[in-house]
Amino acid sequence: MKLTTTKRLERLNERYANGDVSRRSFLTLTAAAAAATGLSMPWMGRALAAVSEVRFDGWGGVVQEAIDKYAFQPYTAKSKVKVVQGTFGDENETITKIKTSKPGDFQIVHSSGVNYYIKYVNGGFNSEINEGNIPNMANVLTAMIEPFRKITPKLSAVPYDYGTTGIAYNNKVISPEEAKEKGANLLTDKKYAGKVGGYADMTTRVWYAALQTKQDPNNIQDMDAVWAKVRETRDLAKKFWSSGAELMDLLSRNEIVVTDAWSGRVAALQQQGQPIGYLDPAGSYAWMEDMLVLKGSPMAECEELINFMLDPATSIAVAEGQNYPPSLDPTKVKLTDKIAALPAFDPTGSMKSLTFADPLYWAKNEDAWTKQWDRVSKGA
Amino acid sequence: MTKGWKLYDQRLAWVLVAPVLLLLTLLLLLPIAMMTVYTFFTFVTAGVESAVLTFDNWKEFLTDSYYHGFLWKTVRVGAITAVICAILGYFPAYFIWATTFKHKWLLLLLLIVPFWISFTIRTFSWIHILGEQGLINVVLIRLGVINEPLPMLYTEGAVIMGLLHFLLPYMILNVYVSLEGIDRTLIAAARSMGCTSAQAFREVTLPLSIPGLGAGLLLCFVLAAGSYVTPQLLGGSRDALFGNLIYDTIMGQLNWPMGATLSIVLFVLLGAAAAAYSRYMGLSQIMKGLSA
Incomplete structure (x- = not known):
């Protein structure tokens, strides 16, 4: 998906209005945008508009097939942003790759919950997402979000399944x-x-x-x-x-x-x-899994993709495909009978029936x- | 001789060799130097280390018998693999050399055919041969030879089998190149002086092919001892080699300083084996084998 300058400025304005950006930062960024527009050459627009793909790394197999089929393919059809995918068997392996690459080479990881979240935070690999850009987060179980927020009050990841x-x-x-x-x-x-x-x-x-x-x-x-x-x-x-x-x-x-x-x-x-x-x-x-956004990622595109993935229709289709319950709150979103029958599914949304690792x-x-x-x- | 042209011009030699030297420095010496520096770094937590210099990693390696046990096991598996390769590989090499078959190139081609298929896929194929429902067990059960499947997969034997499959062509090529260098009139001379075929082989052919056999042994040992994929796919958790230990330390524990220390240890061990061979045999024989 190509974001227009107008849309970027609208988002900046929204972040300013939400209190996410200070007045000084807002004015600096606006001035910088104005200066950049004034000084820009014709080729610069083409170069800056080059965010035409987002990198995703996941667990492969039937899980990633479901995400690809029900989330990435429809998202690409809608936004024209291609999701380039990689797989791993062991997430530590991916952390090693991230550590040895430059920020932005790896962007979204289907990560194994809070235990691994700490590792990314310790290594300084995590980003800071703007929750305002992911309105579908309102449907995500609070009990799944809170453990992440205890580690970083400003989230770098959004819980996706468990x-x-x-x-x-x-x-x-x-x-x-x-x-x-x-x-x-x-x-x-x-x-x-x-x-x-x-x-x-x-x-x-x-x-x-x-x-x-x-x-x-x-x-x-x-x-x-x-x-x-x-x-x-x-x-x-x-x-x-x-x-x-x-x-x-x-x-x-x-x-x-x-x-x-x-x-x-x-x-x-x-x-x-x-x-x-x-x-x-x-x-x-x-255990729970989350969509973790790494430092150096194109944040607007990543947030847009995650928001699309959390859309109830998408999330339910992915959950049915990968056989893991979604992070959607069943008291807010009507889930299907197939999901209700999945192992580990918690119909109360409190997650108290499940024992997670502290x-x-x-x-x-x-x-x-x-x-x-x-x-x-x-x-x- | 062409005017102004010398067989060996030192300046020209440096110019021609410089790109390779630069690449070797950038891609080999520099990474090894960086790994060596890393061995003195301090491990903080998974994925995080500090540049505070310490001997702790070396101290741990030198005092912990866990690492010594795996180093010994790696040397043992490497040596067993190399020796079996030598025993199995000598005869095909001798046959290819001695045959009067006019399409000898076809036999040599057969040797390199396995390299056309990915090494990982070739290794995976053993799972379907040695597994409980693999070819061997299914045939033996259907023939009534056994009632229960034999436990062959995920054992040290399976690892050695996978390594043999991978390394045998290297041994055969090395021995073959060595045999090709033998002046056949020496064998004819030995026969004319009354040697039997077996005596001619023992007194002439075998001694003259020893450098090739030695080169094959070194190559097979170094490649087997440094292997990671084969024990990972065909071995059980106890059948890990030193390469797997390095992988787990770096990728699993995310402990780079200790992983770097173990890497340098393996590098020194394999380097020492190559140096010992070079001292007694000369490394040029390996180059001949590899360029065959």
Whole structure:
């Protein structure tokens, strides 16, 4: 989408009226715009109007396919702004790329919630969005926005969806009754030695080990017991997967019969007719994802795209496609029956039924635990 | 001789070599120097480090047996792979050299055909061969040889198999080039002096092909020990090599100073192996093999 000078000035005026820009900044920017217009050459307009695409990086697979089909393609058709897409299996990998590139090379990231938000903020990679330019944020669950606002009062990201990492099992081998009875302990059941999987991620491993040792994952008292459980799962595991595609591949090829798994990916497998059951044990790991705008991005275009993505019709279509509930408040926006039936969906909008990671607690322990997890995963 | 033209003109040589030297400095020496400096930086938190100089990263590497264990494992897997490559690769190289088949070029072409397919795709193909529902297990189960699938994938054996698949052509080409350099009249002379075919091979062909075998061993060892993708795709979490440790430290823990330290360690180890080979064999043999 090409923004006209008039529209840019209107937005500047709006920000000034909202109190987002000081009078001095407003006058300086207006004067600069006037000077630039007076001094500009014919080629400058073409160069300045070059924001014809926005860069987006996400999780790939069925999730990104849904976003592309129901959000990006209609957005491009409407605005003529192309969304250039990249994918990642591990978000830390993307943080490394962002760190080694210049601001603006990466623009919007489908990020893994507050735990990762802190990393972007610590690294100074985050931008500051103008919420006034995203009116559809009014429909987003307050309970999802607040954790971000605790870290940066002026947001750099907008929550977009949420889900759980529960237990997926092959129901030809494990009955729903057995799964319900054993819950998280299925991952350390010796009966399934060599057929167990798990996400190769510190947070998931520590979270489930905390549940197995009957501890609160947001206030772990006995870390030795947790690491012992992590080792137990490791010794029974055939493979710790590192992407949604790998998870689906391992389950569908029967390489593993039980694993912790992302709810949406399991739903996708079930829709394909795979004999996979899913269970959220008590205290199951709930997470949210957000659209994070990075420093150096074309803010107006990014905000416009996010606003389009949050439009109820778009957001609902994406949610149904990717099998994760949207961040829309069900008390404000009527969601579909399909969404209401998705795992992890909270009809109250309070999110109290879900257990999210306490970002400050986990951020405090992240470095040490990640290092220890790396070692344990490799046999230490 | 053409007037005013010299076989070796020092100034001209510098002019011609300068672009490559510049590129090597920019793309190799400078990054290594920067990595070395990074090893002395202080890790603050994931993705953040400060330029406060410290020996902590080196101290951690030198005192932590976790890293030593992986370094030893990497050397072991690299050495096993190189030796198996040598054993398996010598005979095809000898056959290609010795054959009187008039389309020998076709045999050499077959050697490089695997390079036409992406290395990652070739590595992925082993998942469908070694997996529980892979080719080998399915055939053995259908033939009634086994009842339960054999656990082959995500093991150290699978990693070595993937590395062999990748590295064998390098070994064969090196040995072949070395064999091609042998004066065949020496073998004829040995036979005329009463040697049997086996004795001629043992006394003449094998010793003269040792430099090529050595070059192949070095190449295979260095490439296997520095590999990352193969253990990542075909190995379980315990089958990681030092390259995977570096990746996880930089990309997972976002700890660049420690990752840089481990990178320099691997660089020094592989550099030492190349230096040792150069001391006894000369690196020129590898160049011959690579340009075959």
